[in-house]
Amino acid sequence: MTLGQKFYNQPTIDLAKALLGKYLVCDDLKGKIVETEAYLYRDDPGCHASRGPTPRNAPMFGPAGRTYVYFIYGMYHCLNIVSGKTGEGEAVLIRALEPVQGITLMQKRRKTMKIENLCNGPGKLTQAFGITRKHNNISLLDGKLQIHNSREKPEIASGRRIGLSAGQELELRFFIKGNRFVSKTPV
DNA sequence: CCAACGATGGTCT
């Protein structure tokens, strides 16, 4: 079942944790979210929105429950879920999924048969799911990209976010403890 | 196993 607006309106850190164990669904592809990172509008120099709105980060300043997809390193896309209040500029980065459905197509797109290597990183999962700029700034409530509920209550661990040159000291990375599809082991 | 490095192009100053 698709999650509603209320789910996305919770505080960003709560949302980052609540997303763990839920399902990202796109057409016939499905993956369980096992790793996320929170990006905050206050005291977070690692956040794209930290220096105010620009054309790229505009979706982050919109309402919660929409996507913010950006292109990085000339090759990859990263999928975020906009969170927080409209005008603030917060989001949750989806960092890793456990493949559940549509694995054959993911293998074709990722050019590997290895299940662990299909969605265990932010650039990998967008490649496996075919997520590009076309999926930027769209609603997760009724679009082709959705988050579905689950009854799982995973054991959550946290650590430092990955790949940042600012704000590394903040422990805003969350993942399901012991899950083998998490992109990197705990720090 | 692992650290180092290059690919590659959009975005912002």
Place this chain on the structure above:
DNA sequence: GACCATCGTTGGC
């Protein structure tokens, strides 16, 4: 012109 919320390959052990 510098930077970048990455990844696959390479070459060392």
